Amino acid sequence: GESVGLHLPTLSVQEGDNSIINCAYSNSASDYFIWYKQESGKGPQFIIDIRSNMDKRQGQRVTVLLNKTVKHLSLQIAATQPGDSAVYFCAEKAADQGAQKLVFGQGTRLTINP
Amino acid sequence: NAGVTQTPKFRVLKTGQSMTLLCAQDMNHEYMYWYRQDPGMGLRLIHYSVGEGTTAKGEVPDGYNVSRLKKQNFLLGLESAAPSQTSVYFCASSRFGQGLIEQYFGPGTRLTVT
Structure with a gap:
């Protein structure tokens, strides 16, 4: 079945550093x-x-990177700022293309340390 | 444009009471969706609509009904509220088109059922 999951539920980075949030998906047919x-x-x-x-x-x-071989998606945020603190969700388009439905992952909470 | 708006923003219900959540969009989008979001979880699709007068079940439809009498409005009903329906409810809309499936979200309705 379809599922989208995240490797880490929380991520803390220093202000100014780059952040990388990862996401795994299971449906190889997602486009x-x-x-x-x-x-x-x-x-x-x-x-x-x-x-x-x-x-x-x-x-x-x-920047978003997609590796279809291992069914992995990542979001890179450059020079993170305090305003980047949030929960980030990845989602994939479901196989039922008629309704443009999205399947959401659990989310990763990004915290920016000053 | 106001985008996607939701009414009300907060609501407390007693078990067994009923209520309707209203979603409105002014972007002339064909597709509309209702999600629920529980703590530490992603969004789960309750019901969706691919056009005026049409509705379909999503991942977690039990205990909810919907109607789309007008293109710009999508109503979510709870006929007999249960504590398990305590959640934050989000409405979203998207336009129909090849690859154009970004969903625009409303601000959410926080519902508590006691």
Whole structure:
């Protein structure tokens, strides 16, 4: 079945350092992946997405890497700032493509130390 | 644009009471979704809709009903609330299109059932 999981539930980094958040997925047929950021008391916000025909995609201070061989996804945040403190979720597009459904992982809480 | 809005923001119910959560989007999106989020967990899909007048079950539909009478609104109903339905509920919407499946989330409704 489909499941998306994260290797670590929490991650602490120093301000200014780079952060790497990892995600494993189980459905080799998934063709779309997305990262969301959720700040306390708010709804998830889109960060970046990637299709399965790509290995890497870059945004502003963020990079997503996709390794289809080992079914692994990572989110890299460069020069982390206090505002990056949040819970980060990866999600994959479910096999039922008719409804564009996403399956979410558990989430990783990122804490930035001053 | 207001994006996705949810009403109410907070609610406390007694076991057995009923209520309706309202989600509205002004982006003319075809797809709408209701999720629940429990502590330490990702989002789980309750019900979704691929268009006005259509609804379908998600991963955890039991105890909930939905309706989509207008394209911009998606209602989630609890007919007889149970303590297990204490959660934060998020609504999301997305447009239909090849690869364009970013879901936009509302701010959430925190529901407590005593």
